[in-house]
Amino acid sequence: MDPGGSGADCVVPGVLVAPGIRSVRGTRKGPAILLALAISLAVLLASTGCDGGANPGGYSRYSYEFYGTFDTVIQFLGYAQSAEAFETYGQQGEARFQELHRLFNRYESYEGVNNIKTINDNAGIAPVAVAPEILDLLEMSREWSGKVGGVVDVTLGPVLEVWHRYREEGLADPAAARVPTRDELEEALSLTGLSDLVIDREAGTVFLKRKGMSLDVGAMAKGVACAIVARELREAGLDSVIVSSGSSVAVVGQPRDGIRTSFGIGIQNPDGNVNDEDEASLDIIFVHDKSIGTSGDYQRYYTVEGVRYHHLVDPATLFPADHVRAVTVLYPDAGIGDLLSTALFLLPLAEGQALCRSIPGLEAVWVLKDGTLLATDGMKIRMKQLGGATSQADYDAEASPTP
Amino acid sequence: MTRRRSPRDPADGTVRAVSERPRFGDALVLAAILLAIGLLWWSYARAVPHGDAIARITQNGVTIREIVLSRVQAPETWEIASGEYQYHIRIEPGRIRFESADCPDQVCVQSGWMDRPGHMAACVPGRLLIRIDGEGGDVDVITR
Numbered sequence: 001m002d003p004g005g006s007g008a009d010c011v012v013p014g015v016l017v018a019p020g021i022r023s024v025r026g027t028r029k030g031p032a033i034l035l036a037l038a039i040s041l042a043v044l045l046a047s048t049g050c051d052g053g054a055n056p057g058g059y060s061r062y063s064y065e066f067y068g069t070f071d072t073v074i075q076f077l078g079y080a081q082s083a084e085a086f087e088t089y090g091q092q093g094e095a096r097f098q099e100l101h102r103l104f105n106r107y108e109s110y111e112g113v114n115n116i117k118t119i120n121d122n123a124g125i126a127p128v129a130v131a132p133e134i135l136d137l138l139e140m141s142r143e144w145s146g147k148v149g150g151v152v153d154v155t156l157g158p159v160l161e162v163w164h165r166y167r168e169e170g171l172a173d174p175a176a177a178r179v180p181t182r183d184e185l186e187e188a189l190s191l192t193g194l195s196d197l198v199i200d201r202e203a204g205t206v207f208l209k210r211k212g213m214s215l216d217v218g219a220m221a222k223g224v225a226c227a228i229v230a231r232e233l234r235e236a237g238l239d240s241v242i243v244s245s246g247s248s249v250a251v252v253g254q255p256r257d258g259i260r261t262s263f264g265i266g267i268q269n270p271d272g273n274v275n276d277e278d279e280a281s282l283d284i285i286f287v288h289d290k291s292i293g294t295s296g297d298y299q300r301y302y303t304v305e306g307v308r309y310h311h312l313v314d315p316a317t318l319f320p321a322d323h324v325r326a327v328t329v330l331y332p333d334a335g336i337g338d339l340l341s342t343a344l345f346l347l348p349l350a351e352g353q354a355l356c357r358s359i360p361g362l363e364a365v366w367v368l369k370d371g372t373l374l375a376t377d378g379m380k381i382r383m384k385q386l387g388g389a390t391s392q393a394d395y396d397a398e399a400s401p402t403p
Numbered sequence: 404m405t406r407r408r409s410p411r412d413p414a415d416g417t418v419r420a421v422s423e424r425p426r427f428g429d430a431l432v433l434a435a436i437l438l439a440i441g442l443l444w445w446s447y448a449r450a451v452p453h454g455d456a457i458a459r460i461t462q463n464g465v466t467i468r469e470i471v472l473s474r475v476q477a478p479e480t481w482e483i484a485s486g487e488y489q490y491h492i493r494i495e496p497g498r499i500r501f502e503s504a505d506c507p508d509q510v511c512v513q514s515g516w517m518d519r520p521g522h523m524a525a526c527v528p529g530r531l532l533i534r535i536d537g538e539g540g541d542v543d544v545i546t547r
Contacts, residue, residue: 248546
């Protein structure tokens with residue numbers, strides 16, 4: 001697996017027409033020197049790995065994908081010293097994803113596992129002892145809900161359930177697709193509120209105070225899972241890998257190809273189904289040791305009388321937000337980044353921009369309704385088309401941050 | 404390409420003019436230089452194909468077909484079943500896509516054309532995936 005640029009790396013211009021040929025005329029030492037030069041060059045060329053072998057340190061690029069968790073395909077893409085080594089990391093990560101999928105699930109019960117559904121089933125009845133991963137996720141969500149003005153709220157379960165039911169019905173029978181009534185949504189809203197979520201860290205329990213309440217962690221569960229698995233893979237020794245669920249991407253280290261200092265994350269074109277458009281991605285963000293989160297109106301939706309209703313519901317209006325097509329954020333932690341991408345999608349553009357300025361380390365790029373991109377300065381300098389960045393530029397960007 | 408020019412080109416006549424008759428050593432130098440040129444050319448020629456985008460189609464994680472997209476001569480629509488669903492995969496010179504599928508969510512079809520390393524489209528219900536591999540592209544994964 002040779003990086004594309006290596007052909008150029010191997011060219012040694014001028015050496016074979018060395019000035020020595022002219023300078024040595026008349027002496028018979030010349031050919032001997034030339035001979036030594038030519039032979040050493042030949043030996044050098046044959047032995048330096050200029051032939052397209054492995055990258056420096058013997059690293060090659062591998063990909064590992066699997067299904068069955070979080071309703072999507074999970075991909076690990078990274079550099080390791082052998083296929084077997086990468087496979088082993090892949091299996092470790094897959095097993096952990098399955099565990100986290102069970103913990104964060106609100107629709108399925110699993111033998112011997114207290115998960116989000118267990119908490120919901122016990123709303124108004126009893127606190128439920130849960131794994132530390134669930135406590136961490138809920139505490140993080142509560143803390144950050146406050147920071148984003150409550151626009152992301154894990155207790156919004158009842159409202160999202162109403163939309164979920166209508167979406168399933170609408171997809172099963174498009175002709176009969178309907179929009180939820182105001183009354184239904186208002187009634188569901190009365191069963192929400194973070195003040196009625198009790199997280200007891202010492203007892204290790206979670207309790208929803210009123211019957212009918214329910215948690216929905218869809219806005220951050222995939223990102224939290226990516227963050228946990230990325231951290232554990234790094235601890236296990238895999239130091240150059242992308243953990244991607246599509247909407248959430250955790251980047252560990254930098255590509256070990258000897259050339260690039262950052263991985264390239266493509267932003268999906270919301271209208272990717274346009275046949276005459278051969279660019280499947282809009283732009284590229286160069287990232288190392290950070291995470292990317294994306295929320296868009298094209299992920300899960302159904303259509304009623306020609307109008308699209310997607311799954312990202314604004315608690316203020318109880319309807320899907322309609323400010324932008326999509327937003328992609330850059331943030332150190334993938335779990336918080338996932339939550340923040342949802343928040344920025346739900347907020348009006350100006351409020352989202354203000355939020356970006358108030359949260360250190362948060363950068364964002366919005367895909368506006370007309371298809372144009374709008375990015376914060378810190379995002380722009382990492383983007384290929386919008387900011388002219390290259391896969392080597394990310395470090396430079398951090399060395400001289402824009403004011 | 405300057406490196407292919409022989410050091411004994413006629414343009415180099417001054418060398419000949421002051422030299423004595425060619426000796427065995429000269430031939431050896433020439434041979435070594437030609438060898439070096441050959442090796443250089445060989446390494447260069449080998450490096451070129453790495454830019455090629457290879458489409459890998461996997462079913463439940465197992466590769467079932469690989470296509471070097473630049474070597475596709477004639478467009479083709481490949482019909483394949485996976486899980487409970489039927490798919491039409493469109494293969495054209497340099498690019499590939501899910502053309503149609505009878506899966507419930509249509510995410511694979513909506514992913515559109517893929518033509519460079521890093522591009523990927525998956526049908527989760529049917530566990531069918533197309534991924535473009537290859538080095539030299541800027542995109543490792545796509546977020547959506």
